Amino acid sequence: MTRLTLTTEGDQHVIVTRRFAVSPADVYRAHVEPDLIRQWMLGPDGWVMTDCQSEPKPGGKIRFAWSDGGNGGFSLTGEYQMLDPGKRIVHVERMHLPDPTPDNHIETTFTPDGPGTLLTLRMTLPDAATRAAMLETGMEDGMEASYARIDPLLLAVDAG
Amino acid sequence: MTPDKFAALADPTRLALLSALATGEKTVNELTAPFDMSQPAISRHLKILQEAGLIMRRIDGTKRPCRLAPDGLEQIEAWANMMRRTYAANYDRLDQVLANLPEGDAT
Numbered sequence: 001m002t003r004l005t006l007t008t009e010g011d012q013h014v015i016v017t018r019r020f021a022v023s024p025a026d027v028y029r030a031h032v033e034p035d036l037i038r039q040w041m042l043g044p045d046g047w048v049m050t051d052c053q054s055e056p057k058p059g060g061k062i063r064f065a066w067s068d069g070g071n072g073g074f075s076l077t078g079e080y081q082m083l084d085p086g087k088r089i090v091h092v093e094r095m096h097l098p099d100p101t102p103d104n105h106i107e108t109t110f111t112p113d114g115p116g117t118l119l120t121l122r123m124t125l126p127d128a129a130t131r132a133a134m135l136e137t138g139m140e141d142g143m144e145a146s147y148a149r150i151d152p153l154l155l156a157v158d159a160g
Numbered sequence: 161m162t163p164d165k166f167a168a169l170a171d172p173t174r175l176a177l178l179s180a181l182a183t184g185e186k187t188v189n190e191l192t193a194p195f196d197m198s199q200p201a202i203s204r205h206l207k208i209l210q211e212a213g214l215i216m217r218r219i220d221g222t223k224r225p226c227r228l229a230p231d232g233l234e235q236i237e238a239w240a241n242m243m244r245r246t247y248a249a250n251y252d253r254l255d256q257v258l259a260n261l262p263e264g265d266a267t
Contacts, residue, residue: 004251006244018251022258029261030254040253043246095167119251 016121024110025086027117031108032056032089042066051075056083062093086110168212173197174205178228181215185227 004018020027030036038052043066050073051065062078077100078093089108094100104123111118168174173195180191192202206226209215217224 004244004248006247016247018247020251020255020258022261026258026261027254030257036257039257040250042250042253 014121014123016119016123018119019113020117020119022116023086024112024117027119028086028089028110032083037064056080056089058082062091168208168214171205171208173202174209177202177205177209178214181226181228185225187223187225191226 004016007015030040032054033056034052034054037054038049041052041064042049047066047068049064050067051063053061053063055061058080060080062080063075064077065073065075067073075096076093077096078091080089080091082088082090087110090106091108092103092105094103106121106123109120109122111120169178176195177191180186180194188199188203188206191206192199195202206215206217210217210226213229215226216229217226
């Protein structure tokens with residue numbers, strides 16, 4: 001069963017959807033409570049979370065850090081902007097690699113779906129505007145083709 | 161793994177450098193000329209692009225000319241796939257976390 005989708009909306013947004021078996025209230029909790037976040041937000045296999053701070057209130061700080069167990073690792077910081085418990089989270093985040101990436105604005109909504117939840121992440125791509133500008137400067141065909149293939153990211157993952 | 165390529169692209173200066181390199185190999189001096197930035201600053205951007213696999217450099221006497229890596233941007237697709245796998249793995253774990261939440265613990 002295909003449960004996760006990742007699509008683009010225009011050239012600025014990436015939309016991720018996923019269905020969960022439990023209520024929006026529970027899925028929401030798992031997104032804001034550090035004790036729950038650190039159990040699942042681990043990224044690729046083999047990575048561990050070395051820092052997990054979340055202050056779910058407007059202006060509250062977010063700080064996550066991951067390690068691959070060796071020398072690899074990166075962190076993410078952000079701020080909550082709006083929280084509607086059980087329904088919606090609006091926050092901004094950036095990765096530190098170690099230079100910070102531009103702010104990524106993310107709206108997470110938790111919608112009742114029968115007895116479960118439809119989770120929707122809507123994020124603003126950090127480089128959308130500059131990407132378009134780059135194409136206008138006449139990049140080589142091969143590079144344009146690469147970008148063109150990114151645009152219709154209409155792909156789904158069999159998460160089962 | 162790393163979103164390095166994506167991060168490398170998420171900067172106007174680095175995109176401009178890639179645009180300049182689209183027309184062919186260039187030295188650091190040639191790349192620095194159009195910018196109101198110091199050569200060390202440009203070199204730092206080039207290093208990020210190189211580490212992300214988007215450009216390649218060779219040694220030519222005292223120069224280190226840069227050119228686009230042939231498959232650099234195609235790896236952006238790999239990044240998108242990685243992101244998709246990451247979300248899928250995270251949410252599979254979240255299913256387990258949610259299944260083990262104590263009943264009625266939501267307040």
